Amino acid sequence: MAIKVYKKGDEQKVATNFRAREFDCQGKGCCNTTLVDERLVEYLQKIRDHFGKPVYLTAYRCKTHNARTPNAAPNSYHVYGRAADFHINGVAPAEIAKYAESIGVKGIGLYDSFVHIDTRESKSFWYGHGQQLRTTFGGAPKVEETKKEAYSLGKFVLDVQKACGVAQLDGKAGPVTLSRTVTLSARKNRTHAAVKAVQKRLFALGYTEVGEADGTAGAKFTSAVAHFQQDNGCKVDGEVTAGNKTWMKLLGMI
Ligand SMILES: [Zn+2]
Ligand SMILES: [Zn+2]
Numbered sequence: 001m002a003i004k005v006y007k008k009g010d011e012q013k014v015a016t017n018f019r020a021r022e023f024d025c026q027g028k029g030c031c032n033t034t035l036v037d038e039r040l041v042e043y044l045q046k047i048r049d050h051f052g053k054p055v056y057l058t059a060y061r062c063k064t065h066n067a068r069t070p071n072a073a074p075n076s077y078h079v080y081g082r083a084a085d086f087h088i089n090g091v092a093p094a095e096i097a098k099y100a101e102s103i104g105v106k107g108i109g110l111y112d113s114f115v116h117i118d119t120r121e122s123k124s125f126w127y128g129h130g131q132q133l134r135t136t137f138g139g140a141p142k143v144e145e146t147k148k149e150a151y152s153l154g155k156f157v158l159d160v161q162k163a164c165g166v167a168q169l170d171g172k173a174g175p176v177t178l179s180r181t182v183t184l185s186a187r188k189n190r191t192h193a194a195v196k197a198v199q200k201r202l203f204a205l206g207y208t209e210v211g212e213a214d215g216t217a218g219a220k221f222t223s224a225v226a227h228f229q230q231d232n233g234c235k236v237d238g239e240v241t242a243g244n245k246t247w248m249k250l251l252g253m254i
Pocket of ligand 2: 078083084085116117
């Protein structure tokens with residue numbers, strides 16, 4: 001996959017139902033070229049095929065136009081030709097977001113009248129201009145459901161008890177288990193058996209951006225913990241702190 005460069009206004013087809021000019025920057029007099037990520041085109045064509053209707057999009061934004069666009073992030077994926085905002089007449093944006101999730105799109109923003117997708121590598125889902133984080137739009141691939149079954153709460157609690165040196169290994173969390181829990185934080189880049197257990201549990205709960213269970217608290221760990229905290233009404237700091245509410249929620253105590 002690569003980022004392709006086209007002349008603005010190029011009628012060349014980039015996929016069955018898309019021409020290069022459809023990805024052009026919408027600014028006036030700001031640029032002459034258009035960047036288009038091939039993977040983005042692939043996603044859009046799949047979406048086009050699935051719903052069987054035209055996709056109306058804005059995609060590339062040159063830096064000049066991006067700087068003039070209200071609410072645009074300076075480092076927006078649009079600036080690199082890696083994002084598109086689009087709608088399909090007669091299809092609810094929520095349905096599009098759900099389908100995009102099911103085909104493996106990692107960056108999805110659901111808005112009232114359109115959907116943003118981009119080609120980032122690690123998952124970030126959000127809703128609206130306030131960018132409220134979302135775990136899923138309901139289109140998680142089936143394989144993740146299987147993994148959910150495979151790492152139950154009981155197994156997780158047992159692994160935490162082992163990792164944290166709890167004497168009574170019963171797979172049922174209580175005050176004793178909680179008092180032995182440790183702080184897991186990317187700030188300290190902590191490697192710990194408990195990190196591995198939390199990674200596996202977060203993945204099983206659908207926070208798949210946590211990635212491989214390698215036992216090291218890194219950026220993906222922080223991001224997945226933050227999403228979990230957001231969804232569960234905990235303080236959002238991306239850290240699992242000894243004995244706190246995030247631990248209690250993870251351990252199924254509350
Ligand atoms: Zn431009
Ligand atoms: Zn966008």
